[in-house]
Amino acid sequence: MAEIQSPLPGVFYRRPSPDKDPFVRDGDPVETDQVIGLIEVMKQFSEVRSDAAGTLQAFEVEDGDMVNPGDVIAVVAEG
Amino acid sequence: MALTIEQPGLLTTVQDQGRIGYYHVGIPQGGAMDQESAQAANKLVGNTAAEAVLECTYTGPVLTVDAPTTIAVTGADVPVLVNGEEHPAWRRLELAAGDTLKFGVLRGGARFYLAVRGGIAVPEVLGSRSTYAIGRLGGLDGRKLEAGDVVPVGEPTGLLPEVEEIPERLRPAFSRSLELRIMWGLYDHLLTDEGRRRLVEEEWKLTPVADRMGLRFEGPGVEWIQRRQPFGAGSDPSNIVDAGYAVGSIQVPGGTQPIVLHRDAVSGGGYAMVGTVISADMDLLARAAPGTVTRFRAVSMDEALQARRERTERLEEIWAL
Incomplete structure (x- = not known):
């Protein structure tokens, strides 16, 4: 099990833009370095990437929630 | 190198x-x-x-x-x-x-x-x-x-x-709560008593919209006195005829989210500055991460100058090490 942590404080988004589909849904396969969300801080959007390959088990934060550095954003079941 | x-x-x-x-x-x-x-x-x-x-x-x-x-x-x-x-x-x-x-x-x-x-x-x-x-x-x-x-x-x-x-x-502390000392002015007379009370008695939270120009807070908002806007000022009660901005000055565009201007802020514009964070506390503000719960405490000029002296002494102590 790999935990994907937020490197940044800010607002977490699961979609590239409000009218688009989420980057990834619970249960979807993910690759290492795949973008799973965005964090907005200082009017900049930074991509959050998975540091593991496997299945995205669950998001631990909701779309639009505030996150702090080190917060777990999602859990990936490796393999 | x-x-x-x-x-x-x-x-x-x-x-x-x-x-x-x-x-x-x-x-x-x-x-x-x-x-x-x-x-x-x-x-x-x-x-x-x-x-x-x-x-x-x-x-x-x-x-x-x-x-x-x-x-x-x-x-x-x-x-x-x-x-x-x-x-x-x-x-x-x-x-x-x-x-x-x-x-x-x-x-x-x-x-x-x-x-x-x-x-x-x-x-x-x-x-x-x-x-x-x-x-x-x-x-x-x-x-x-x-x-x-x-x-x-x-x-x-x-x-x-x-x-x-x-x-x-x-070494400074990096806490999730913060008290910033401010001095009222120059435009706090445009706030209602309730607006002034909220600024210094309620809690405000630093938002992620915080950079080298300014740091935006959210909280209960303030209230402006309803007035006929003077010629040259915008229509919103938080607008004034353009004036110079002090570093550390607090604006409340629209009355909802206060912004404290920091070192890269513009030098003037048309938002009323209701107060100014004292110079001794600008470093504290720079240390705050989004989500930091903040209180603004009004102080006198004497207290602000005393705080500036204390900060200078702290810096001198570092340099004397």
Whole structure:
């Protein structure tokens, strides 16, 4: 099990833009370095990437929630 | 000697004590937002207070050095990693040629500082090396650092101090709650009594909309007196006829979210400044991470000047180490 942590404080988004589909849904396969969300801080959007390959088990934060550095954003079941 | 930037981090800029003397022509003072931390880093590597450092915001750069290099990292609580091994912050570190420096995930605070012995040797522009990115002025090509940049380091100007570490008592705290002292004015008379009460008695939370220009808070909002707007002012009650902005001044556009202007803010405009964060507390504000619960406490000019003296004494104590 790999935990994907937020490197940044800010607002977490699961979609590239409000009218688009989420980057990834619970249960979807993910690759290492795949973008799973965005964090907005200082009017900049930074991509959050998975540091593991496997299945995205669950998001631990909701779309639009505030996150702090080190917060777990999602859990990936490796393999 | 130079630093090669492999990854830049979110917002890494060259900063010094600022560009003083051009505010009246619209060029902000700039400089390291947390001056106390930046100066402590310079102290540890034998620089003067005037040398330029790197200001890193939330995430740090990954960089390599091409020669033996003396560094110190201060400010926000961040793991300092040399070739992957963690080293203490607030302490002088020696890097060997080819070493890689990177940073872990922040444990508190917002901005940390990397001082290099000899200082960051970008050219001075209008008397300062500070990056003013919006004006494309100073720093490295007037912008934040990018991957592939080679950042020049100057020749050492002095001997290394005996002290290798800033003692705990002289290090700032990086807390999730904050009290900022303010002075009322110049436009607090445009707030209702209830509006004034809310600003200084309620809690405000720092939002992620917080950068070198200004830091936006959310909370209960304020109330403006309803008046007929004078000629030249906008229609919103938070608008005034344009006036100069003080560094640290607090605006409340629309009356909902106060913004405290910081070192890269514009020098004037049409929002009423209801108060100003005192100069001694501007470093505290720079240390706050989004989500920090903040109270604004009104103080008198005498208290503000006393706080400024205490801050100066603290800095003198660092330099006397």
